[in-house]
Amino acid sequence: MHRGELLAVVGENGAGKSSLMNVLYGLYQPDAGVLSLDGQPVRFKSPRDAIARGIGMVHQHFMLVPTLSVAENVVLGREPTRNGLLDLERAVQEVSATCARFGFQLEPRARVDTLSVGSQQKVEIVKALHRGAQVLILDEPTAVLTPQESDELARVMRGLVAQGHTVVLISHKLKEVLGVADRIAVMRRGRCVAEVRAADTTAEQLAALMVGDGQRAPAATSTPAVSQAPGEPLLDVRGLQATGDNGRPALRGVDLEVRAGEIVGIAGVDGNGQRELAEVLTGLRPLTSGSGALLGGPLSGLTPAQARTRGVGHIPEDRLHRAVVKALSVEENVALGRHTRPPFAKGPWIDFKGRRERTRELTVAYDVRPPDPEVALRALSGGNQQKVVVARELDARPRLLVVVQPTRGLDVGAVAQVHAKLREARDQGTGVLLVSLDLEEVLALSDRVYVFFEGRVTGHFLRHEFDERELGRRMLGTTEPGHA
Amino acid sequence: MPERVRQMLPSVLSVLLALGVCWALIALTMEPGTATDAYLQMLWGGIGNWPAYLDGAAATVITRPLGESAMKAAILTLTGLSVAVAFKVGLFNIGAQGQMLLGALAAAVVGAQVSLPGVLHVPAALLGAALAGAAWAGIAGLLRIYRGVHEVISTIMLNWVALSLVDNWLVVGPLRGAAEGGQSITGTAEIQATAVLPRLLGEGSRLNLGFPLALVAALAVWVWLTRTRSGFETRAVGLGAEAARAAGIPVARRMGMAMALAGAMAGLAGAVLVLGTEGRYPGTLGAPYGFDGIAIALIGNNHPLGATVSALFFGVLRAGGTRMQLLGVHKSFPELIQGLALLFVAGRMVWLALLRRRNVAPAASAEVPRA
Numbered sequence: 001m002h003r004g005e006l007l008a009v010v011g012e013n014g015a016g017k018s019s020l021m022n023v024l025y026g027l028y029q030p031d032a033g034v035l036s037l038d039g040q041p042v043r044f045k046s047p048r049d050a051i052a053r054g055i056g057m058v059h060q061h062f063m064l065v066p067t068l069s070v071a072e073n074v075v076l077g078r079e080p081t082r083n084g085l086l087d088l089e090r091a092v093q094e095v096s097a098t099c100a101r102f103g104f105q106l107e108p109r110a111r112v113d114t115l116s117v118g119s120q121q122k123v124e125i126v127k128a129l130h131r132g133a134q135v136l137i138l139d140e141p142t143a144v145l146t147p148q149e150s151d152e153l154a155r156v157m158r159g160l161v162a163q164g165h166t167v168v169l170i171s172h173k174l175k176e177v178l179g180v181a182d183r184i185a186v187m188r189r190g191r192c193v194a195e196v197r198a199a200d201t202t203a204e205q206l207a208a209l210m211v212g213d214g215q216r217a218p219a220a221t222s223t224p225a226v227s228q229a230p231g232e233p234l235l236d237v238r239g240l241q242a243t244g245d246n247g248r249p250a251l252r253g254v255d256l257e258v259r260a261g262e263i264v265g266i267a268g269v270d271g272n273g274q275r276e277l278a279e280v281l282t283g284l285r286p287l288t289s290g291s292g293a294l295l296g297g298p299l300s301g302l303t304p305a306q307a308r309t310r311g312v313g314h315i316p317e318d319r320l321h322r323a324v325v326k327a328l329s330v331e332e333n334v335a336l337g338r339h340t341r342p343p344f345a346k347g348p349w350i351d352f353k354g355r356r357e358r359t360r361e362l363t364v365a366y367d368v369r370p371p372d373p374e375v376a377l378r379a380l381s382g383g384n385q386q387k388v389v390v391a392r393e394l395d396a397r398p399r400l401l402v403v404v405q406p407t408r409g410l411d412v413g414a415v416a417q418v419h420a421k422l423r424e425a426r427d428q429g430t431g432v433l434l435v436s437l438d439l440e441e442v443l444a445l446s447d448r449v450y451v452f453f454e455g456r457v458t459g460h461f462l463r464h465e466f467d468e469r470e471l472g473r474r475m476l477g478t479t480e481p482g483h484a
Numbered sequence: 485m486p487e488r489v490r491q492m493l494p495s496v497l498s499v500l501l502a503l504g505v506c507w508a509l510i511a512l513t514m515e516p517g518t519a520t521d522a523y524l525q526m527l528w529g530g531i532g533n534w535p536a537y538l539d540g541a542a543a544t545v546i547t548r549p550l551g552e553s554a555m556k557a558a559i560l561t562l563t564g565l566s567v568a569v570a571f572k573v574g575l576f577n578i579g580a581q582g583q584m585l586l587g588a589l590a591a592a593v594v595g596a597q598v599s600l601p602g603v604l605h606v607p608a609a610l611l612g613a614a615l616a617g618a619a620w621a622g623i624a625g626l627l628r629i630y631r632g633v634h635e636v637i638s639t640i641m642l643n644w645v646a647l648s649l650v651d652n653w654l655v656v657g658p659l660r661g662a663a664e665g666g667q668s669i670t671g672t673a674e675i676q677a678t679a680v681l682p683r684l685l686g687e688g689s690r691l692n693l694g695f696p697l698a699l700v701a702a703l704a705v706w707v708w709l710t711r712t713r714s715g716f717e718t719r720a721v722g723l724g725a726e727a728a729r730a731a732g733i734p735v736a737r738r739m740g741m742a743m744a745l746a747g748a749m750a751g752l753a754g755a756v757l758v759l760g761t762e763g764r765y766p767g768t769l770g771a772p773y774g775f776d777g778i779a780i781a782l783i784g785n786n787h788p789l790g791a792t793v794s795a796l797f798f799g800v801l802r803a804g805g806t807r808m809q810l811l812g813v814h815k816s817f818p819e820l821i822q823g824l825a826l827l828f829v830a831g832r833m834v835w836l837a838l839l840r841r842r843n844v845a846p847a848a849s850a851e852v853p854r855a
Contacts, residue, residue, distance in 0.1 A: 284730060305732035316730060325724035336720060337731030345713050 011187030026050035056128025066113035118149035231260030237292035250276040252455035265446030273455035283307040313398030326378035331359040494835035498828035530804030551689030557799025558698035562753035563777025564791035573742035574722035579639025580750040581774025582646030583617040587751025590616035592765035595675030605678040617751020618744040625743030670767030694756035706788040
C-alpha cells in the first residue's frame with residue numbers, strides 16, 4: 001500500500017481479512033512471510049510495536065472504557081502527568097487539539113457511554129491519530145453506523161487521506177467501498193485473489209471475485225416481497241412506554257401492530273427506541289406504561305421464558321452477549337432456550353443423540369462452517385455464529401420473530417441467505433418484526449415500515465408507499481415535507 | 485492433542501513443578517538423599533508401605549495409611565466440589581469453611597440428640613448437615629440475587645459469623661456435652677453408635693463410609709452438570725448469564741440452587757468429619773478443609789471429577805506428610821506443595837501459551853476467534 005491512499009480489503013466471512021489486519025497490528029504473529037514498512041522488514045511482537053511505528057487500528061468491537069471520558073480514553077496508556085499524577089486538564093487540551101486538527105467534533109469531557117455509536121467510533125479514530133498513527137486500519141467500521149454516520153465517516157477517511165495518512169478499510173459493503181476507496185484488494189480463503197482500482201470495477205465484479213470463479217454472485221437483496229393477505233394479529237400495542245438503560249424514557253407511547261405472514265420493518269437512526277422495543281417484546285425489559293397483546297397474552301409482566309413459550313423468536317443485536325454462549329459448543333448453543341423440549345431433552349435429561357442429529361441437520365441446511373456440532377462456538381467466525389443463531393430461532397418455528405440487525409457484519413453471501421430465510425419464514429405464516437439501522441435492508445424486506453424517532457412512531461409506510469427521502473426525513477424528525 | 489488432555493495439562497504440570505520445587509527446597513536445606521527419602525516416606529505414608537507388606541508385614545501397614553488418606557480425601561473432595569459447583573454457575577464460594585462448620589454441628593446434634601434406627605440415623609445426620617450447609621450458603625446466594633452483594637465478600641464474612649456462632653458460642657455454651665464420669669469434656673456430646681459412619685477395612689483403618697459417599701457425590705454432581713437440563717442451564721448461566729436470561733433460563737433460581745448445592749457439599753464434609761472420625765463436634769474443628777477446597781477445585785480445573793482426582797492426590801500427600809517427620813522434615817510440606825501447585829495453576833494462561841508454542845498450533849488456532 002502507498003502513503004496517502006485508501007485501500008479497501010473485501011472478502012467473505014472467514015476469508016482472513018481480520019486475521020491479516022491483526023498481523024499488521026501485532027496481535028497475531030505471522031507463521032511465515034515478511035512484513036515491510038517503508039521498505040524495511042519489520043516484526044511486531046505486540047500492538048505496542050505497531051503503534052510505535054505509526055499503525056493504528058479501530059476494531060469492529062470498540063475497545064473503549066465506557067465509564068471514562070473521551071479525553072481519558074484517548075490518552076489511556078500514555079497519560080500526561082504532573083508530579084506523577086494524572087493531569088486531566090492537559091489531557092483535555094491535547095485531545096481537543098487533536099480533534100480540531102483533524103476536524104472531529106467531540107466533547108472531550110463527555111463520558112463515552114453517553115455517546116452514540118458513531119461518536120464512539122470517532123473516539124477510536126482520534127485515539128489512534130493521537131498516538132501518531134500514519135496508517136489507520138478500520139475493521140468493518142460502518143457495520144454499526146447509520147447512513148448519515150457512514151457518509152460522515154467516508155468524509156473523515158477522505159480527509160485523513162488528503163492529509164497524507166494511509167487508511168485501510170475492511171468491509172463487506174461493496175457499494176460503500178467503491179464510493180470511498182482508491183484501491184480494492186479482494187481476499188478469499190486466506191489469499192489475496194485480486195487487486196483492482198476502485199474506478200475500474202463494479203460491485204458485481206467484486207462480488208464474483210469474493211465468492212469465487214465457479215459461483216455466481218448472490219443476487220442483490222432488493223427482490224420485492226410477495227405481498228400476501230395479512231393474517232391474524234400477533235402483536236398489538238397501544239401507548240407503549242419503557243425506560244432505557246440510562247434511566248431516561250426510550251419509548252414514549254408507541255402504537256404498533258404485527259400480523260401473521262408479514263415482515264414489519266422498524267426504520268430509524270440508532271438510539272431512537274428500536275432496541276428497547278425489541279427487548280420489551282422478548283420479555284427482557286419491563287414496560288412502564290401502555291397496553292399490549294402478544295400472541296394471546298398480555299405484554300406487561302412478560303418474562304423471556306413466557307415469550308418463548310408463546311412463540312416469540314429473537315435474533316438479538318448483540319450476538320455474543322445475548323444470543324450465544326461462546327464457550328459452549330455449537331450443539332449446546334443450538335439447544336439454548338429450547339433445551340427443555342424434544343429433540344433436545346428427554347424428561348429431565350439431555351437428549352445427546354437428538355441434539356446432535358438436529359444440529360447436524362441445521363449446520364448443513366444453513367451452511368455453517370465448520371459443520372461440527374461439537375466445536376466450541378467461539379471457534380466459528382462471526383458470520384457462522386450468526387448462522388447458528390438464525391438456524392436456532394427459525395428452527396423453533398416462531399409465530400412472531402423479533403429480529404434486530406440480523407446481517408450486521410455479514411458478507412454478501414451470508415446476508416442473502418439470512419434474508420432468504422426471513423422471507424421463507426414470513427411466507428410460512430410467521431410475523432417478522434425487523435429492526436435494522438440499514439435502511440436498504442429494511443426497505444428490501446419489509447411489507448410495512450414504521451419509522452421511529454425519539455421513542456415515537458413518526459411515520460408508517462406500506463410497501464408501495466416506500467420513499468427513501470421521505471423516510472429519511474421522518475427518521476430525523478423533520479416531518480415537514482419540502483425541508484430536505 | 486485432544487482438548488480434554490490440553491485442559492488437564494496445566495494442572496498436572498503445576499503439581500509436578502510444585503513437587504519439584506519442594507524437593508529442591510528440602511535438598512538444599514538438608515541433603516538430596518534426605519529429600520528423596522522424605523518423598524518415599526510420604527508415599528508409603530499415603531498409599532501404604534507396599535514393600536514392607538510384600539516382605540511379610542501385617543496388612544495394617546497398607547490399610548492404616550490408606551484409611552488416613554481416604555478420610556482426608558473424602559473431606560477435600562466434598563469441599564472441593566462445593567467450590568467447583570459454585571464456580572459452574574459463575575460464583576466464587578469462599579465460604580466452604582463456614583458452611584462446613586454448620587454442617588458439622590448439625591451432624592453432631594442429629595447424631596447425639598436424635599434417636600433413630602441404625603439404617604436411618606446416618607442418612608438423617610447427613611441430611612441435616614447438607615441442609616445446614618445449604619442454608620448457610622443460601623444466605624450468600626440470596627444476598628447476591630436480591631441485593632447484588634458480591635458472594636466473595638458475603639461468604640468470607642459468613643465464615644467468621646459461623647466461627648463465632650458455632651465454635652465460640654454454641655459448642656462451648658448451649659450445646660456443650662455433659663461431663664462424663666466427672667470429667668468435663670470440650671465439644672458437644674458424643675454421637676450415638678447408630679450415627680457413626682461404619683468403617684470399611686476393620687478397626688485398624690479409619691477408612692469409613694464417608695469415602696465412597698464423597699466419590700458418589702462427585703459422580704452425581706458430574707452427571708447432573710453434564711447430562712441434565714438443569715445442569716446445562718447452570719453451566720449456561722455461569723458462562724453467559726445474559727444470553728441465558730434471553731433464552732428464558734431462570735438465572736436467579738439457578739444461581740440460588742447451585743449455591744445451596746455448594747453449601748450442601750461443604751456441610752457433608754463437616755458431617756464426614758464428625759460422624760466418621762471425631763465422634764462429636766470437638767472444641768474446634770481444626771484443619772481448614774473448607775479453604776483447602778478452593779485449592780482443590782482450582783487445581784482440579786473446577787471440574788467435579790478433576791476436583792476429586794486432585795482431592796485424592798492431596799489426601800494421600802497430607803496423610804503421608806506426617807511420615808516425613810521421621811526424617812526431620814516438617815509435616816507442613818504437603819500443604820506447601822498444595823499452595824505452590826495452586827499458585828502455578830493460577831498461571832493457567834501462561835501454561836496454555838507455553839503449550840501452544842510447542843507445535844500444538846493447529847489445536848490452538850482453532851480457539852482464536854476470527855472476525
